[in-house]
Amino acid sequence: MSQPVRVQVLIPVEEAGRFEAFCQDRGHKKSTLIARLIRDHLDREGYGRQERASGRAG
Template sequence: MSTKISVLLDDAEAARFDAFCANRGYKKSTLIVRLIKEHLDREDYPLQGSLLSSSARTDIDGAKRKPNS
């Protein structure tokens, strides 16, 4: 599954990023994904698991139910 993220850059940084991608032959979205991954890896930030385990889902009224039910 993929998640869409929007990023706002000021005009000067956007122009700089556009020029860098054009000069190096990168697709912007691919480079952004790579930069985020590399930064998180450099920071040694662990992969986060799901906040809800599939075995402990609850209905709106709070009653526990089995997965896929």
């Protein structure tokens, strides 16, 4: 398994507060939820590992 990569995301203060509250209320770790949301979005868009492996840019 490959090592995780750190990604920094800047969001407005209001959204950050909402996200923090959501994670606390639902028992999510922020980093884990962000990673899942990104993965789910890429899956919905049909951008998978096979495309990356073949060199397709999207």
